[in-house]
Amino acid sequence: MTVVEWESPLPSFVLGVHGVLRWHRWVVDSERRGGFPQPDEEAVFAVTDTGAEALGLVAYPTSPNPMARWSTEEAGGDWAQDGRVREIAWMQARPLNLAHQGWPVWPALACIEDGLRRVGTVEPAGVHAVLPLHLGTHHQERFTGTYEWFELAEEATARREFTVSLYTDGDGAFDPQALLQAINEHASILLDVQPVEQPAAGPVDPDQTEGRWMVAGELHGVHFRCRGPEWSLDMAAFVTDVVAHAAKHAGVAQTVLLTVFRADDENRTA
Secondary structure, three states: OOHHHHHOOOOOEEEEEEEEEEEOHHHHHHHHOOOOOOOHHHHHHHHHHHHHHHOOOEOEOOEOOOOOOEEEEEEEOOOOOOOOOEEEEEEEEEEOOHHHOOOOHHHHHHHHHHHHHHHEEEEEEEEEEEEEOOOOOOOOOOOHHHHHHHHOOOOOOOOEEEEEEEEEEOOOOOOHHHHHHHHHHHHOOOOEEEEEOOOOOOOOOHHHOOOHHHOOOOEEEEEEEEEEOOOOHHHHHHHHHHHHHHHHHOOOOOEEEEEEEEOOOOOOOO
16 A cells, blocks of 8 residues: 555545444443543444454554555444443544445444444444445445355344435435335345335434534435345445445435434434
């Protein structure tokens, strides 16, 4: 990785995980002593970025890595222990090496989840992603390996319901039917997708998500009810990837806000 790449930064992307985090006992004891995990921003950065660096997925000017997927800029989260659904972790990062790969949504969310599970148990309610789709990325026509991954489950034939929303700056940024067709072309093997007028109870207010400021102006969204073989952060990451690819295929060339939330959760992010 050259100095020029660092001096010509690409627009950032943001990923957020929403749910309930319950600290492990050792974290509770440490917090009582005034140690980890205060302050939250430093704690989230530590538990998510350390794993990514160990796996060779992240790079910095002081530690360049030509194979890295992103460079973390900020991270944070709400770790209040009240049992409510909150934005328990988010990260803002700059993508790297997009010419040879797509958005690093899945590996980044996996690192966030691994970090959170180091400090507690996680009940994921959903994720959001802010992605500048006008950037050129490696185009992936199919997700064949992903299909096989989700078949490796005891209840692979079960169906779980969740809601997907895509928000853009301005109405008429794309044809919703073209988006639906593109989603089905990418993922009909795994997902049953139907358009709906409004998202079901569960998704957060998009205006309250981290990174909302990256989508200028008033948000206009389209919503889909999806049924898939499982509900997990893996599934949420896969769906985010699929919808982002489908949006580009449907002609979206701007920064978008994507949310994927399980449909049966009536809580809201505090």
